[in-house]
Amino acid sequence: MSQATFRIWRSEPGGGSGxxxxxxxxxxxxxxxxxxxxxxxxxxxxxxxxxxNCKAGKCGSCSAEINGKPRLMCMSRLNSLDLNExxxxxxxxxxxxxxxxxxxxxxxxxxxxxxxxxxxxxPDAADGTWRMAQRxxxxxxxxxxxxxxxxxxxxCHVLRDHDKxxxxxxxxxxxxxxxxxxxxxxxxxxxxxxxxxxxxxYCNITKCCTKVCPEHIHITDxxxxxxxxxxxxxxxxxxxxxxxxxxx
Amino acid sequence: xxxxATYSYDVxxxxxxxxxxxxxxxxxxxxxxxxxxxKSLLGKAHTxxxxxxxxxxxxxxxxxxxxxxxxxxxxxxxxxxxxxxxAEIHAKEAPDRVRExxxxxxxxxxxxxxxxxxxxxGGHRYPRLAHVGDRTGLELIRTLQDxxxxxxxxxxxxxxxxxxxLDGGRAAGVLAYDRERGRFHAFTAxxxxxxxxxxxxxxxxxxxxxxxxxxxxxxxxxxxxxLIDMEFIQFHPTxxxxxxxxxxxxxxxxxxxxxxxxxxxxxRRFMFDDIPDNYKxxxxxxxxxxxxxxxxxxxxxxxxxxxxxxxxxxxxNREVKAGRGSPHGGVFLDIAWIKEKISDAPGHIKRxxxxxxxxxxxxxDLDITTTPMEVGPTTHYIMGGIRVxxxxxxxxxxxxxxxxxxxxxxNGANRLGGNSLSDLIVFGKRAGEFAAQxxxxxxxxxxxxxxxxxxxxxxLAPFERGNAGENPYKVQHDLQDAMQALVGIxxxxxxxxxxxxxxxxxxxxxxxxxxxxxxxxxxxxxxCIDLRNLLDCSEAIALSAIERKESRGGHFRDDYPDKVAxxxxxxxxxxxxxxxxxxxxxxxxxxxxxxxxxxxxxxxx
Ligand SMILES: Cc1cc2nc3c(=O)[nH]c(=O)nc-3n(C[C@H](O)[C@H](O)[C@H](O)COP(=O)(O)OP(=O)(O)OC[C@H]3O[C@@H](n4cnc5c(N)ncnc54)[C@H](O)[C@@H]3O)c2cc1C
Ligand code: SF4
Ligand code: SF4
Ligand code: FES
Numbered sequence: 001m002s003q004a005t006f007r008i009w010r011s012e013p014g015g016g017s018g019x020x021x022x023x024x025x026x027x028x029x030x031x032x033x034x035x036x037x038x039x040x041x042x043x044x045x046x047x048x049x050x051x052x053n054c055k056a057g058k059c060g061s062c063s064a065e066i067n068g069k070p071r072l073m074c075m076s077r078l079n080s081l082d083l084n085e086x087x088x089x090x091x092x093x094x095x096x097x098x099x100x101x102x103x104x105x106x107x108x109x110x111x112x113x114x115x116x117x118x119x120x121x122x123p124d125a126a127d128g129t130w131r132m133a134q135r136x137x138x139x140x141x142x143x144x145x146x147x148x149x150x151x152x153x154x155x156c157h158v159l160r161d162h163d164k165x166x167x168x169x170x171x172x173x174x175x176x177x178x179x180x181x182x183x184x185x186x187x188x189x190x191x192x193x194x195x196x197x198x199x200x201x202y203c204n205i206t207k208c209c210t211k212v213c214p215e216h217i218h219i220t221d222x223x224x225x226x227x228x229x230x231x232x233x234x235x236x237x238x239x240x241x242x243x244x245x246x247x248x
Numbered sequence: 249x250x251x252x253a254t255y256s257y258d259v260x261x262x263x264x265x266x267x268x269x270x271x272x273x274x275x276x277x278x279x280x281x282x283x284x285x286x287k288s289l290l291g292k293a294h295t296x297x298x299x300x301x302x303x304x305x306x307x308x309x310x311x312x313x314x315x316x317x318x319x320x321x322x323x324x325x326x327x328x329x330x331x332x333x334x335a336e337i338h339a340k341e342a343p344d345r346v347r348e349x350x351x352x353x354x355x356x357x358x359x360x361x362x363x364x365x366x367x368x369x370g371g372h373r374y375p376r377l378a379h380v381g382d383r384t385g386l387e388l389i390r391t392l393q394d395x396x397x398x399x400x401x402x403x404x405x406x407x408x409x410x411x412x413x414l415d416g417g418r419a420a421g422v423l424a425y426d427r428e429r430g431r432f433h434a435f436t437a438x439x440x441x442x443x444x445x446x447x448x449x450x451x452x453x454x455x456x457x458x459x460x461x462x463x464x465x466x467x468x469x470x471x472x473x474x475l476i477d478m479e480f481i482q483f484h485p486t487x488x489x490x491x492x493x494x495x496x497x498x499x500x501x502x503x504x505x506x507x508x509x510x511x512x513x514x515x516r517r518f519m520f521d522d523i524p525d526n527y528k529x530x531x532x533x534x535x536x537x538x539x540x541x542x543x544x545x546x547x548x549x550x551x552x553x554x555x556x557x558x559x560x561x562x563x564x565n566r567e568v569k570a571g572r573g574s575p576h577g578g579v580f581l582d583i584a585w586i587k588e589k590i591s592d593a594p595g596h597i598k599r600x601x602x603x604x605x606x607x608x609x610x611x612x613d614l615d616i617t618t619t620p621m622e623v624g625p626t627t628h629y630i631m632g633g634i635r636v637x638x639x640x641x642x643x644x645x646x647x648x649x650x651x652x653x654x655x656x657x658x659n660g661a662n663r664l665g666g667n668s669l670s671d672l673i674v675f676g677k678r679a680g681e682f683a684a685q686x687x688x689x690x691x692x693x694x695x696x697x698x699x700x701x702x703x704x705x706x707x708l709a710p711f712e713r714g715n716a717g718e719n720p721y722k723v724q725h726d727l728q729d730a731m732q733a734l735v736g737i738x739x740x741x742x743x744x745x746x747x748x749x750x751x752x753x754x755x756x757x758x759x760x761x762x763x764x765x766x767x768x769x770x771x772x773x774x775x776c777i778d779l780r781n782l783l784d785c786s787e788a789i790a791l792s793a794i795e796r797k798e799s800r801g802g803h804f805r806d807d808y809p810d811k812v813a814x815x816x817x818x819x820x821x822x823x824x825x826x827x828x829x830x831x832x833x834x835x836x837x838x839x840x841x842x843x844x845x846x847x848x849x850x851x852x853x
Contacts, residue, residue, distance in 0.1 A: 030491020030612070042721040046772030047765030051289075053457040056497045056607060058386065059292045075610050098428050099769040106405075109290065109397075117398050118353035129347055131362030137355050141380065144355055144387060148291055183353065 002027060004083045006036055008048070009090040011099055018097070021045075022086055027078055033089060034062055034073035037101070049100040057214060060149030064101050065090045070151040070212045092154040105150050111169050114197075118180055119188040132184045143179035143223060145215045146172065152209035152219060158202045169198040171209035171219050178223035181230070195231050200224070251423065251434040251700055257283035257402070258687035259680070260437035262409050262422065262464065265293035266385075266672030267652025267679070268443030269392035270345075274680025275441075276399040280687050283435060284396075285404045285424055287459050291393045294445050294457045295672065298385025299500035299603065301367055301377030302669030304342035308359050309366045309375040310546060315339040317373050319844070320851035322667060324526070325371045325556055326631075326660020327801045328816055329477070332840045333638035334658040338667070338674050345673040346378050354391040356380055368505045368541070370554040371664040373530065373851070375544065382502050382603045388669055407433060409463065410777055411703035412440070412471040412648070413695055419471070419647035420693035423703045427774070430767020432704050438690040439683035442468055442634060442643075442650040443676065447785040449778075451627035452725075452732035455487055455498040461778040462785035464654035468634045469784055469824055474644045476819045476835060477656045478632035478785070479792035480802045482663055483737045485560035487626025489578035494611045496626040499581065499604060501665045503621075504553040506600050507542040508583035509535075510564070511620070512572040518579075519552035522563055526852075527555055539589060558662045558802045561625040565737055568624065578624035584617055593617065625737055629668065630785075631659040631802060632792070635821065635835075640682035641675055647686065647693075651679035661801020710763045710776040717762015720775040727754050727782060735790050740807040747790045755783050788822040791832045795820050 004027045011018030023040045034052055041048045053059040055074045062073040067081065067088050081087050095103035124130045152171040158164050169177075177194060180186050194200045207220045217223075258280035261272045268284065275282045286293060307313040318339035323330055350356065350364065356378050357365040366375045380387040396403075406427040413421050421436035444464030448456025469475055486499040504510075512518050523531050531552050532538035538551025553560065564579050574580055583601070587593035594617035598605050601616070608614045608621060633656035634643050641649045652672045659667065710717060734747035758779040763772040798812035799805050818834040825831050840848075 028492060031493045032611070035493045041771055042719075042725075046719070046721065046763060046775075047770045049769035049771065053288055053292045053294070053459065054297050055457070056297065056494075057610065058383075058603070059288075059296045059457070061288065061292050077610070102769055104428075105289070112394070113397055117394070120351055120353070123351075128351075129363070130350065132355075132358055133362055134358040134365075137358060140355050141357075144380075144390065145383065146390075147296075147386065148390075180353075183355070185350075186353075 004036065004078065005086040006040065007086040007088045008037070008040070009100060010048070011097055020088070031078045032074055033066055033076040033078065033087065036078065037073060037089065049098070049102045051102050058147060060147030063092055063149045063151050063154065065092060070154045072149060072151070072214050075214060092150065094154045094160045095150070107165055108148070108150055108153065108172065111173050112176065115169070115173060115177060116180070116188050116190055116193065118183065118186055120185040121187040130185055136184045139222065140179050140183050142217055143175050145217055146175060147215060148172065149214060151212045151214065155208045155212050157206065157208065164199070164202060167199050168202045171203070171224065173198070174200060174203065174227060175217065175219050175223045178227050181227065191231055191234050194227060195235055200228060200231060203228070250697070251704065252431040254434040254436070254695070255283060256692055257281050257435065257437045259439050259441065259683045260285070260422065260435055261441045261443060263293070263443030263445060263652070264290055264403070265295035265443060265445050265652060266388050266392060266669060267676040268441070269389070269396055270673045270676030271441045271443060271651055271680035271683070272401045273392065273396055273399060274677045275684040276401050278681065278684035280684045282401045283404065283437065284401050285407045285409060285435070287406065287408050289405050290403055291389055293389060294459055295385045295389045295669070297455070297457065297498070298388070298669055299382040299498065300369060300502040300505070301379030301384045301666050302342070302346060302388065302673070303369070303372060303376045303664065303666035304346040304378055304670055305339060305376060306343045306346065306364065306366065306378070308363045309544065313374040313376060316847045317851055318342070318376065320848050321371055321373055322658070322664060323660070323848055325662050325664040327662060327811070328660065329800070329819060329837065330660030331638050331657030332838070332844055334675070336844060337638060338658055338671060341674045342670040345670065345677060349388065349391050349673070352391050352395045354387050356387070367502065368550065368554065369665045370501055370504070370560070371556045372666065377666040379502070382500050382601050384669065404433070408774065408777070409467060410707050411699070412467045413699050414471055414645065415693045415696065417646065418693065419645055421695045423700055425707070427769050430770065430773070434695055434700055436693055436695050438647070438687035438692060440648050441679045441683050442648065442654050443652045443679070444654045446630045446653040447782070448627045448630070450728065450731050450782050450786045450789065451736065452728040453487065453496040454627040455484060455496055456627070461781050463778070463781045464650065465633055465788070466781035466784040468643060468645070468648065468650065469788065469822070471648070472645060472824060473648060474635040474821050474823045475656070475788055476632060476635045476821045477660070477792070478788040478822055479796050479820060480631035480661050481627060481789065482557055482629040482631060482802045483561045483625040484628035485557055485564050485625055486581055486623040488612065489622050489624045490576040491612060497607070497611070498626065498628065499621060499623050500601070502601060503581060503583050503604060505542070506583065506597070507539065507586045508553065508581050509551070509585065510553050511580045511582060512567045513574060514572055518567055519555070519560065519563060523552050523555065524559060531555065556662055557665065558804070561737060562804060564623070564625060574622040576622055578622040580620040581623045582620035584619060629653065629663055631661065631663055632656050632789070639678070641679035642682060647690070649679040649683050651675040661803060707777055710761050710773060713760065713762030715762060715764045718757045718760045720758070720761040720763065720772055720779055723754055723757045723761060723779060724775055724782065727786060730754070731786055731789070735786070735793060737804065739793055739803070739805045741794065744790055744794050748787070748794070751783060751787050751790065758783060787830055791830055792820045792822060795832050
């Protein structure tokens with residue numbers, strides 16, 4: 001057994017002010033950051049707040065910033081971290097703090113409510129069912145792997161630094177929109193909304209979202225860029241063509 | 249002190265897993281007002297973890313499949329103490345419920361002709377599980393969650409129900425606290441649906457999330473509802489065993505469905521050594537036939553690795569006890585070997601089992617495409633729960649319905665893999681429908697202020713004791729250790745009697761549990777409250793298991809290792825008596841109608 005020190009954000013009740021507190025605890029082989037947080041909770045700080053459910057990287061509850069990087073606590077093995085220094089564990093900084101490691105992510109649920117829902121075309125067969133080839137659903141299935149951990153939202157500078165929560169839906173919901181737009185059965189059209197309401201144009205393809213996605217979804221390359229291309233094709237192409245004609 | 253706020257709904261659903269969401273959708277579609285309460289954020293419920301798939305006899309991959317075969321498989325798996333009417337409804341309605349998900353946006357894996365693809369699973373005669381890789385639960389919950397978003401259901405997330413309140417013997421409302429601020433909220437409803445999931449957290453090694461503390465079981469029990477089948481716990485044969493911090497996390501049966509084999513330390517496929525007589529006609533004679541089955545050869549029979557979970561779990565247990573286990577106390581599960589049979593095996597494995605690949609790579613530093621996994625049994629599912637009417641899902645308390653894992657009946661002594669997700673949508677829908685029907689013809693009940701206040705004050709008592717009280721985490725750990733050791737996968741009278749004694753001690757300690765700090769998002773306080781539920785469930789499990797003096801399905805006793813015909817004629821029920829003690833009784837099974845009996849007989853060959 002060896003020991004490691006964790007520098008964990010503790011807040012005052014009611015959010016607002018807070019500070020890091022150091023906790024030193026025993027660690028054993030295979031432990032992840034969430035195990036350490038649980039151990040600290042059970043032995044030293046019973047009122048330490050953190051969210052978790054599955055402890056297997058499947059539910060997207062335990063998002064936090066570990067040594068400054070947005071990650072799932074349950075999938076961050078201690079042997080992947082430098083334990084000679086205290087390991088910093090703090091809440092996602094893009095969302096309002098509730099307590100300690102827990103943030104208010106309700107904005108995300110509101111954003112989803114404002115997006116157009118799935119609208120299937122008429123069934124293909126008399127029994128009310130559809131036919132789809134596996135190769136036609138591969139892409140959408142990649143997008144539907146999303147566990148709604150909101151780490152991509154946490155890291156996107158449009159939200160994190162520029163606070164555009166009212167105008168920009170963030171990578172998670174661009175991906176969600178892409179999953180609907182590219183769904184072989186969907187018959188609605190979201191391009192106007194993407195351009196005007198959701199401001200896909202704010203994304204300048206830094207790919208930070210893709211880098212932190214625990215599901216390894218190619219958010220930018222496979223979802224956002226194709227959506228941007230569709231928007232451009234629909235709304236801007238004639239203009240660029242016109243420009244090209246004038247400037248020769 | 250009074251509740252901070254009071255809400256009124258026609259139908260109140262407690263739980264936002266597959267069952268709760270499906271119930272909420274149905275009730276909302278019926279035009280009544282619906283409130284939905286869940287302990288976690290929306291979309292995080294335990295259902296999200298389900299991997300392998302949902303069972304429905306759509307006959308896409310084998311046209312010999314039908315509701316009759318599914319029904320017979322479910323009854324055989326449950327060792328014939330199932331509620332046959334539930335098994336019948338489930339087998340008949342599951343295909344429509346699955347197709348409906350597709351209309352709501354779910355994207356299942358496809359067959360070559362473009363329909364929903366179905367995979368093999370233990371105890372199912374034909375490929376029957378609609379699936380999405382090995383993340384079917386995520387697809388289910390997200391589809392239902394997104395669909396619910398537009399139906400005007402009011403969702404109270406991160407609220408925990410701590411008391412079910414009756415009015416003249418009828419369900420009238422609940423009291424809950426919110427995690428964020430620790431404030432109390434009262435709810436009244438004309439009909440209440442329990443969809444709170446399982447109780448795996450009563451055991452030390454479990455695949456269940458923290459939410460699985462048997463709240464619905466215990467809330468209903470304390471309000472006077474009857475629980476049945478509590479002795480039947482499913483120990484899934486394949487949980488991770490190493491490293492220690494991930495012990496219990498599930499390794500999907502899908503691994504075996506795709507050709508994974510179990511071996512002991514001598515390299516022997518030990519499952520071939522012990523095939524129960526009633527499964528012999530359907531089980532492969534040798535590895536070669538087993539592989540043909542995996543390759544969907546319709547003339548082949550399934551490999552013994554796909555026998556029912558209770559049996560496979562006990563075989564693994566036996567190998568380990570006999571000293572033929574793997575280095576960390578499990579056995580080997582090998583999927584890498586299929587490279588002998590197919591080209592690009594690593595690619596195939598990653599495509600078919602992506603989250604398993606991911607899970608082992610990231611949590612155990614192990615590449616399942618090259619190296620066998622180490623696996624062992626883990627507490628997975630509780631067949632027992634709230635007794636309900638098969639058609640309406642109403643419990644023995646008028647106005648209280650239950651659906652999903654917290655309800656009992658469909659699975660009997662053992663659940664087949666894939667039958668839970670389909671159970672959620674079949675009976676979730678029915679609960680929503682019948683609850684809405686009842687709500688439409690009922691008056692809004694009144695909550696008794698006194699009852700609210702008593703429940704509220706009792707839940708705050710741990711703060712008065714502060715740090716001087718018992719550490720709730722410690723009590724919880726001790727309880728989990730005791731249940732694991734004494735009422736686990738192999739049971740006997742002496743150990744279970746010891747468990748009952750220990751439970752009394754834990755109850756006493758739990759009543760002295762204390763906690764410091766504030767009510768905001770205080771896990772220690774939440775643990776104090778959860779403890780009561782775990783303890784009530786544990787007692788029901790232990791007492792029911794003592795009463796069943798035989799071995800059947802998930803319940804195995806080494807002092808009564810055989811199945812006894814007489815015990816196949818009743819369920820065991822537990823009910824709270826006026827003096828607070830638990831009454832255990834035998835509830836005779838209803839006679840199976842002749843035509844269903846015949847279906848079962850026809851499928852026995
Ligand atoms: C790892 C894993 C894999 C599985 N794979 C499969 C599979 O492939 N196929 C299959 O058929 N089954 C599978 N199962 C089983 C299946 O997932 C569960 O049985 C099923 O999801 C239970 O669903 P549910 O709706 O009943 O409850 P849950 O999904 O457990 O949801 C319970 C809900 O109730 C809420 N709740 C609980 N208590 C309270 C309270 N006091 N107050 C308010 N809310 C409360 C919770 O917050 C949650 O929202 C698997 C299980 C596990 C653990
Ligand atoms: S690529 Fe776009 S959406 Fe993703 S983080 Fe960068 S700006 Fe945000
Ligand atoms: S896209 Fe990836 S990072 Fe973003 S919420 Fe989904 S899983 Fe998380
Ligand atoms: S606890 Fe579910 S993703 Fe970490």
